[in-house]
Amino acid sequence: MKLRLSALALSLVAAGAMAKPVQVELWHNQTGDDEVVLQNLITDFNTANGDIEVKATYNGSYADIITKLQASIPARRNPEMAVLEVTQYGVFAEAGVLNDLNGYYAENKAFTEELQPFALEIGNYKDGNYVMPFNSSTPLMYVNKALLEEAGYEDMPAMTSFDEILDVAKTVQNELGADNVYGINTPSQFTRFGLVMQNGGDWVDPVTNKSGLADEATIEAFQWMGDLYHKHGVASAESVTDEKLVKQHFSSGRVAIHFDSTGNLGDYKRLLGDDLVVLPMPCTAECRVPIGGAGVGMMANVSDEKKAASWQFMQYLASANQSATWFQHTGYMPVNKNALDVESSKQLLAENPDFGAAMDQLPVAQGRARPPAMAWIRAQEQGIWESIALGQQDADKALKAFNRRVESRL
Structure with missing residues (x-):
């Protein structure tokens, strides 16, 4: 009996040793x-x-x-x-x-x-x-302090409205544009969500799942963002069409103001050091940021x-x-x-x-809206955005037409 128990114990030990996680x-x-x-x-x-x-x-x-x-x-x-x-x-x-x-x-x-x-x-x-x-993540406003100082700012200027941000971008562009420096990057898709929300609008309401793309606040925000390149000339064409490239432009010291995710904060801090200033998103009409x-x-x-x-x-x-x-x-x-x-x-x-x-x-x-149509909306929005930012159509016409398509999807 003792021999049998020992054999059983050994077999259990062996089985345990062989058990995989x-x-x-x-x-x-x-x-x-x-x-x-x-x-x-x-x-x-x-x-x-x-x-x-x-x-x-x-x-x-x-x-x-x-x-x-x-x-x-x-x-x-x-x-x-x-x-x-x-x-x-x-x-x-x-x-x-x-x-x-x-x-x-x-x-x-x-x-x-x-x-x-x-x-x-x-x-x-x-x-x-x-x-x-x-x-x-949430979006943030990143600023290259060294470029603002070169442009003549002794202290960090107020940038809590669209007008204030544009004024700073224009000053940097006027002073440093000849050195291949831009005042601002046009916003990435994620930060376009944020700037629309800050202006009191929404792409899609996260509670009702109704489109807000034809709302005046949404249209106004898109027009301001698009005007940075084709009207005011304070942003590059690349910042409209290549989100990866504009990150490199900011981190290499070619752009003064940049909207981006908190997820890139560590990288920008390592690359720009004390020249980096991190600000909350501007509360243009209300303080609200997307996750x-x-x-x-x-x-x-x-x-x-x-x-x-x-x-x-x-x-x-x-x-x-x-x-x-x-x-x-x-x-x-x-x-x-x-x-x-x-x-x-x-x-x-x-x-x-x-x-x-x-x-x-x-x-x-x-949080933002998350119905199944959001993947399609985000994919289609890129083309709409580029047409606005490149001056091919104004935000009112583009977004109202897009809104009709979005409503059929929602």
């Missing part, structure tokens, strides 16, 4: 230093949780991930988790291929209460909640065991210490309220007050 995969869009930080977080998680192994795979841009998911889900080759842009996950929620997170939030109330209000709001779609925010970036969605067609492992990892990413690490190294918004109470976060904000500008916008940050 639950493997789950995350598709993401992070590159460069941000991808390094993400991979380090995953390595720490895997080390601390021997029964789970998370693998992170880069799968291109937000649009690339959507396209690849649409192809992989019917073939059941999809990952357990995917980073999904916060206005474009609705197409998957509508199709029932994302797992509703409401039950997880209800079962983990202590964790849920730690999350920023926007962190829960942007995952809501109809009666479910489908993404947990990860690389969350950008993405959240992590869990696929519905995976096993319960993999869902449990995925949720454990998602909680980890949104916990105070990990949220603090991500915020400190990237500039993305901390999704956990307690992340700012971590000692290293306090030290960072004390030593680099520029990071505080993004935090100051947290109370006025809100």
Whole structure:
């Protein structure tokens, strides 16, 4: 009998040694230093949780991930988790291929209460909640102080309205334009959302899902943005058509004023150092900024065991210490309220007050509409925007025509 028990014990030990951790995969869009930080977080998680192994795979841009998911889900080759842009996950929620997170939030109330209000709001779609925010951002106004000083400004000028911003851009252009310097970059798509909201408009109302593209406030904001290039000549043609190139122009000291995501704050700080000034978005008509970036969605067609492992990892990413690490190294918004109470976060904000500008916008940050049509709207808007900014048609005519198409989609 003793021999049999020993053999049984040995077989159980052997089986335990052979047991593999639950493997789950995350598709993401992070590159460069941000991808390094993400991979380090995953390595720490895997080390601390021997029964789970998370693998992170880069799968291109937000649009690339959507396209690849649409192809992989019917073939059941999809990952357990995917980073999904916060206005474009609705197409998957509508199709029932994302797992509703409401039950997880209800079962983990202590964790849920730690999350920023926007962190829960942007995952809501109809009666479910489908993404947990990860690389969350708001737009900011970045200024190259050195260029303003060269243009004659001894102190930072007020830039809280469209007129004030344009005046500064014109001054820089007049003084430094001969040196291949521009006063401002035309806004990227994300910051076009922000400047429209600041002016009291909306692309699509996030509550009613009704188009606001024909509203006077929206049209006025688009016209001001487009006029920067074709009317006032304070921005380059590249800033209209190439969002990646304009980031390089600002970070290399060729542009004085630049609207961009908080997610690029760390990079700009490293490249421009003390010449960088970070300001909140101008409260032209009201103080309101969009939440950008993405959240992590869990696929519905995976096993319960993999869902449990995925949720454990998602909680980890949104916990105070990990949220603090991500915020400190990237500039993305901390999704956990307690992340700012971590000692290293306090030290960072004390030593680099520029990071505080993004935090100051947290109370006025809100999600954007996310019906399935938003992916189409965003793709089509780029062409509409270029036609306005290049002077091919005015914003009133272009947006009212676009609005009719959008309403048919919504």
